[in-house]
Amino acid sequence: MAQYLLVSFNQSLDPSYGKSIDDLLRNQCNGLVTINDFPIAKDVARFSNQDQLYKVATDLEKLDSTAYGLLSRVTRSCHDIITKVKQDNTVGFSDICSESFGQVESLPTFRIYNEEKVPLTLDEYLQHWQWCESIWSIRNTNLDDLYTSLLQEIQKQEEELRATQAAFTEAGNKIVSIRRRNDGSLLVRSLDEIGSSLYRVTNLTQYRLAKASSSPIYVQTTHLQTYLVVVKKAFSSQFEKNYEEQCYVVPRSLARIAEDNEYVCYSVTILVHNFDEFKVWLTDHNAHLREFTYDENHRNKLNEEVQQTIKNYLQACQAFSNQLNQTFSHVFIVWTHIKALRVFAESTLTYGIPPNFKSFLLVGNAKNLVKITKLLDKTFEDGLGMDDDNVGDSEYHPYVCFHLNITPFRPLAK
Numbered sequence: 001m002a003q004y005l006l007v008s009f010n011q012s013l014d015p016s017y018g019k020s021i022d023d024l025l026r027n028q029c030n031g032l033v034t035i036n037d038f039p040i041a042k043d044v045a046r047f048s049n050q051d052q053l054y055k056v057a058t059d060l061e062k063l064d065s066t067a068y069g070l071l072s073r074v075t076r077s078c079h080d081i082i083t084k085v086k087q088d089n090t091v092g093f094s095d096i097c098s099e100s101f102g103q104v105e106s107l108p109t110f111r112i113y114n115e116e117k118v119p120l121t122l123d124e125y126l127q128h129w130q131w132c133e134s135i136w137s138i139r140n141t142n143l144d145d146l147y148t149s150l151l152q153e154i155q156k157q158e159e160e161l162r163a164t165q166a167a168f169t170e171a172g173n174k175i176v177s178i179r180r181r182n183d184g185s186l187l188v189r190s191l192d193e194i195g196s197s198l199y200r201v202t203n204l205t206q207y208r209l210a211k212a213s214s215s216p217i218y219v220q221t222t223h224l225q226t227y228l229v230v231v232k233k234a235f236s237s238q239f240e241k242n243y244e245e246q247c248y249v250v251p252r253s254l255a256r257i258a259e260d261n262e263y264v265c266y267s268v269t270i271l272v273h274n275f276d277e278f279k280v281w282l283t284d285h286n287a288h289l290r291e292f293t294y295d296e297n298h299r300n301k302l303n304e305e306v307q308q309t310i311k312n313y314l315q316a317c318q319a320f321s322n323q324l325n326q327t328f329s330h331v332f333i334v335w336t337h338i339k340a341l342r343v344f345a346e347s348t349l350t351y352g353i354p355p356n357f358k359s360f361l362l363v364g365n366a367k368n369l370v371k372i373t374k375l376l377d378k379t380f381e382d383g384l385g386m387d388d389d390n391v392g393d394s395e396y397h398p399y400v401c402f403h404l405n406i407t408p409f410r411p412l413a414k
Contacts, residue, residue, distance in 0.1 A: 002123055003366050004404035005373070006038060008343050008359040009380075010351040021358055028375050033364030036127050040340050042355040044131070045143040050349065056147050057345035060338055063147070067154050067335040074161065074328050075409050078108035081168075081321055088317075096178050097306045104318050106325070110411045113329045122332070122406050126361060129336060136337060146341060153334045157327050164316075164323040171316035174309050186230045186263040191290050194258050195228055196298035198267060216255035218294055219269045224250065226269045227278075228257075230288045236264045239287055246281055248274035265290070332409065339402055346400045357400070373401070 009021045019027070029035055047053050085104045093101060111119035115134050136149060181190060198218035201207045210217045219226045231239045243254050253269035270278050282289050295301070340359075347357035362372060380398035 001365075001407065001410075002363050003369050004126060004406065005033075005362040005369050006339055006343060006359065006402040006404055007362060007376070008040075008347045008357045008400040010347075010399075011356050011358050012351070024379070025360060025376075028379060029362070029372055032368040032372050033362045036129075036361040036363060038129055038340070038343075038359040038361040039131065040344055040359050041131065042344075042357070044341065044344050045141050045146045047143040047348075050353065052143060053345050053349055056143050057342065057349060059147055060342045060345060063151055063154065064335070064338050064342060067331060067338055070154060070158055071328070071331050071335055072408055074324060074331060075110075077161075077165070078110065078324050078328060079412060081317070081324060082107050085317065085321070093175075093310050096175075097303065097310060099307055099310075101310055101314060104314060104321060106318065107321055108324045108328060110409065111325075111329065112332055122409060125332070126336070126404070126406070127363065129340075129361065131340065132333060132337065135333075143345075150334055150338055150341070154331065157331050157334075161323055161327045164320045168316040168320035171309075171313040175313050178306055178309060186258060186260050186265045186290075187288060191228055191265065191292040192295070192298060193302060194265060195267075195292035196295050198226065198257070198294070200294070200296060216257050216267050217253075217269070218267070219250075220294070223272055224269055225272045225275070226253075226267050228290045228292055229266045229268055229282060230263050230290050231266065232286060233259070233262060233264055235286045239266075239285060242285065243268060246270075246274075246278065248277065328409075336404075339404065342402065343400055350400055359400075361404075369403075373397070376401075 009025070011021055025035060047056070085107060089103050109119065110122070112122060112125040113119055114125065115132060120128075135153075136146060181193075183189065195218070197216075199206075199210045199215040201210055201217045201219050202221070207217065207219075217226065229239075240254065243249055244251055248271040250269040250271075253267075255267045256264055257267050258265040279289055343357075343359050344355065347359070348355045351357050362369065364372070376399065377397055
């Protein structure tokens with residue numbers, strides 16, 4: 001897997017080197033790494049003095065860290081949503097809705113879109129890197145303004161991502177909430193759906209029809225009312241034998257309408273005026289009165305709500321995936337431009353004003369990059385007066401050097 005080292009050297013080499021910087025670098029690398037030009041214009045930004053350069057260089061270092069952190073979070077979110085969509089596609093929504101739904105079609109690709117909107121891999125983009133003139137013009141741009149523009153790009157991307165992520169999270173939470181409606185035992189979960197499935201009776205004719213078809217009924221009149229009662233299975237047989245002992249209970253009105261591993265739910269109709277007595281009797285017989293809201297259209301309303309919630313979730317998921325794709329690409333581009341501007345500022349501070357440096361992108365495996373770093377440190381060590389024992393081991397080098405660690409941003413192996 002390719003690793004990257006962004007370096008720059010003073011083009012005003014001491015005559016004792018006897019070579020141009022290109023020849024010297026090629027000779028030192030000697031096939032250990034691939035050398036790519038990393039074209040940073042010497043007039044990429046105007047500055048007034050060395051103090052301004054130093055301040056912007058310090059600010060850029062912090063912005064570099066911020067951009068890298070955002071890119072890391074975006075990458076994790078990309079992996080997370082890919083996993084979530086695969087899970088949704090496998091499991092589906094059949095547990096909460098019988099309807100079929102489409103799938104999220106576009107997932108994060110970990111591609112960088114250049115100025116021509118051509119999708120490139122990270123390696124393709126870095127190895128053919130060019131300053132993006134369409135976003136950051138280098139014509140007579142002040143260094144402070146260029147830094148501010150990069151900062152604003154990072155802030156804008158973070159805000160846009162936060163908004164779409166919040167919408168996706170809210171939509172996902174609604175799916176979770178629907179699934180939780182049926183969680184828990186009959187003693188604690190909502191019984192609105194179960195109660196609303198009863199056949200509503202408002203007159204004697206309807207009552208006879210319901211009884212003939214053995215349909216559990218729901219009665220709500222001036223004198224009669226149907227209630228739901230939940231009893232532990234261990235006490236259910238005894239409850240079925242004893243419920244008619246009370247004179248206010250309508251004979252043979254008890255119906256077993258639902259059960260789970262622990263409880264049984266019954267519907268039973270009583271005289272309204274004896275409600276308080278009934279509650280006391282239930283408590284004495286280890287039974288629990290459960291409140292519910294009867295709505296004949298409850299099932300249809302619930303189904304419509306579930307369908308719309310799933311559609312909203314899929315739309316939010318697609319929008320978040322698209323945003324991640326766009327944010328990943330744009331923040332990676334901004335991050336590389338922050339690196340480029342850091343090279344400009346650090347090179348000018350290190351090699352002197354006016355800027356006179358050349359930058360390269362060294363590509364190779366980690367082992368060879370360490371080797372070439374030590375060789376370059378040795379070659380240019382006089383610039384810092386480094387001891388031989390410290391060459392290649394210090395974070396300081398006699399030239400400008402940045403490691404571009406893009407390994408965390410690569411797609412996961414399938």
